[in-house]
Amino acid sequence: MLKLYNTLTHKKEPFEPRESGKVRMYVCGITAYDECHLGHARAAVVFDVVYRYLKFLKYDVTYIRNFTDVDDKIIKKSADTGQSCEAITAKYIQSYQEQMTRLRVLAPTEEPRATQHIKEMVGLIERLIANGLAYASGSDVFFEVRKFRGYGKLSHKKIDDLESGARVEIDEKKKDPLDFALWKGAKPGEPEWDSPWGKGRPGWHIECSAMSMKYLGERFDIHGGGRDLMFPHHENEMAQSEGVTGKAPFAKYWLHNGFVNINAEKMSKSIGNIRSMPAILAQWDPEIVRYFLLSNHYASPLDFTDESMTNAREALRRFYETLNRFYQTPDGAETPALPLAETEKVFQTSLDDDFNTAALVGGLFDQIRILNKFLDEGRRPTAAAKKELVAGLQRISAVVAIFDADPAEFLQKQKDQGIQKLALSEKQINDFITERKQARLAKNWQRSDEIRDTLASHNVVLKDNPDGTTGWEIKIA
Template identity: 45%
Template sequence: MNSAIIRPIKLTNSLTGKKEPLETIQPGKLTMYSCGPTVYSFIHIGNLRAGLVADMFHRYFKRVGYDVTFVRNYTDVDDKIIKRANEEKISSEAVAQKYTQEAEKDFTAAGIQDPTVKPTVTTHIPEIIQLIERIIKNGKAYVVDGEVLFAINKFPGYGKLSGKNIEELQAGARVGVNEKKQNPLDFSLWKPAKPGEPSWESPWGKGRPGWHIECSAMSSRWLGDQIDVHHGGEDLSFPHHENEIAQSEGASGKAPFVKYWLHHAFITMSQTKMSKSLGNVFLARDFLTQFSGEFARYFALSVHYRSPIDFSDDTIDNTLISLQRIYEAKQKAAEFAQGGASGTPAQAWTDFIAACQKAREQIDEAFANDFNSAEALAALYTLIRDFNRTATAAAGAAGAAQGARELVAIIEKDIGEILGVGLNEPAAALKDLGRIRAARPVAGGVEKPQAAEIEKLLAERVAARQAKDFARGDQIRKDLDARGIVIKDGPSGTTWSYK
């Protein structure tokens, strides 16, 4: 593939702290690794955001013309998995298999496209052992009582990703954390077997790999010793990604292990990081059931990936309003696309069609500028506002159908193919948004009325107005508004929707 045809992209590289032009190791090809979940339970919406952010990267890299090899792993051996297995009185393998399958269901429900490879730790034990052997051979690791430890003193660049001060970390390390270690920050590459835990034969005795070495080995197996892009949550920068760099560069002797490190921000609950250990998680399964896959995509991707998202009523309501705005515009555009006069487009529509081309360029520029999804959506909403104004001023004029088709194409292709929103049939999408709204509380905890009650009250309002009892009609409108119902009177009758 000729790299000259690939659209230039800028990425904020965590390694340098700067926004840099993307230049892949091999022109026209892009290798990307994303840290997947540890499968000891159902994934939460923080895990889901990680998957969705990686999915956005994957989609856009392909969109601009890269031949992408994308690896997202599952960690299927871990202390948490062993603990869950003991609690459920089943094997660690059964726990990992169960929750890997459940994670796959959630990723599919959220519209996440499959990576090129989805490796697991337990199917890469030989590669892990070989990588550890290379590290030992290069003098970067040592063996004590069947445990292999990485010697950070033998890797001068340790701390270059996270910016951590090694002397300060050493001073703050707990006294007596492990007397076997040459340095309190040395970390385990291979752990000796313990009774009742999964283990494998190795040159150092039976045991299992440490967490950090696993990603290095899977990345090396599928992408080579050096890769273009590595993605993960900002909490993984240290120690996990720092240790990956030490291991991979310590084994291969090649630097950098990764050219561009991309880290996304947390989802918080009341400004506190969401985590299973804190007990403040919202499971992805529950979120997808209560809302929808498309809702989850907009919720997670409508803000810049490096910006935190606070899970709150305001965020949920803003997502509802935004998706409704997109689908109402798409619905109106679909109607306009079927009609309109023939002939030379009216000036209003000529201007709108030109605005569509400008919006298309702005959207692409936003994605190419470190995946600025918020800016891309802002360009879409400006275009929707222009469409609504033009549709009011020049309904039925020549050019209306073409302008409407342009808007639908931008919603579905320029936004939809990257963010995965706006792709559904408008009536069905708006109906589902109504379902979500109906279940949402309104201010003061007032219960929202169901459709049958609303229709009954609207019929009563029609009768009141026919009897010229306008005070009663206005009171019904006000009462419904207070209960979260919006009434719209139009030439074809009255319609309603949930706020």
């Protein structure tokens, strides 16, 4: 039974969609004015696993993730660079989709864009005015926060605490500093559309109410996004949507993924520590990045450092090394009992528990340790046991989209990338290993140790296997 932590109720709850067998899910996408970064990638990968797992559970899932393509930041970039807003958003939407494809994030059912839904937004604003929850002021329209009962119920904030907060800006056009813009009157040089209040453009929050309700209906099952969007964006979105329909809750379950920190600092433009995905994927294999993003529970903060990425790479390499050994061991008569049965049990219990990919990864590595021990004892698996493990891993990979590379290929690729940083070629390393083997046969222990030390000084670590062969790996901190 799938349970998930609902921000709205502050509880872990059994998942029961509004309509049996069907799931409707909306996740806030990017504002397309710059390259996407690790925080965007985390949200996309987290909700990709949610999407894939719901499909694995045989739900018919409609998944909507939007693009914000009209916004202050896009307009500013256009003014700064002389490029049109359309050219800017087209460029970064395309780049986002390329990075997500590399990270094996499935395309949602629809990826609607804000500028293609202005009519729907105007319609919602008219209904909010008719319901007495919004007012025009000059050519702007504002949502009147104090008129909506229940404002603050998602982020668990009290209106009066918000009011006394020092960060609320005073705007003469607003009745109350807490009110937020639904429609902004046109300014010279900015994109504009016709509306009953004159030419202008929508405020940010109304687009998600318009696009979610258009594709999913007035009420749906799951609303997701990064924790940074919980307030004010999601709070406002919920107030708008429920304010229009008079029906609550707008979304039944609200899921929020945690922040990504960089070297223990919050990632932010002002600190200048943003890591763009094109830069990260130029340095690290996409499977390592995806593994890193899923090795913590989605709601926990995640700290990106060179060390944490190196650890992720080493973990995956250990995983594939064991698999490689397992598959290449000649067929025998034994079935390593635990791994085959346990792996899938761990998989489903972990993901049923609020999509706990961290527990899944931990459980899988427990099985890898057991497999290693089995092989270290010189035991040989049956051909059927090998096939069963491959099939089990494929079922898991259909949901997490990691752990399904060809082990030999993965190891070779990592080795090749490591070799580029080494002073030795692969041939030189293999020649040293051959020479060391001959030295050992001749009981020339001194030469054998010299070779081991020489290679170690070049970050190449030798590993003597129980079957008499010698493997090597690159250890670069």
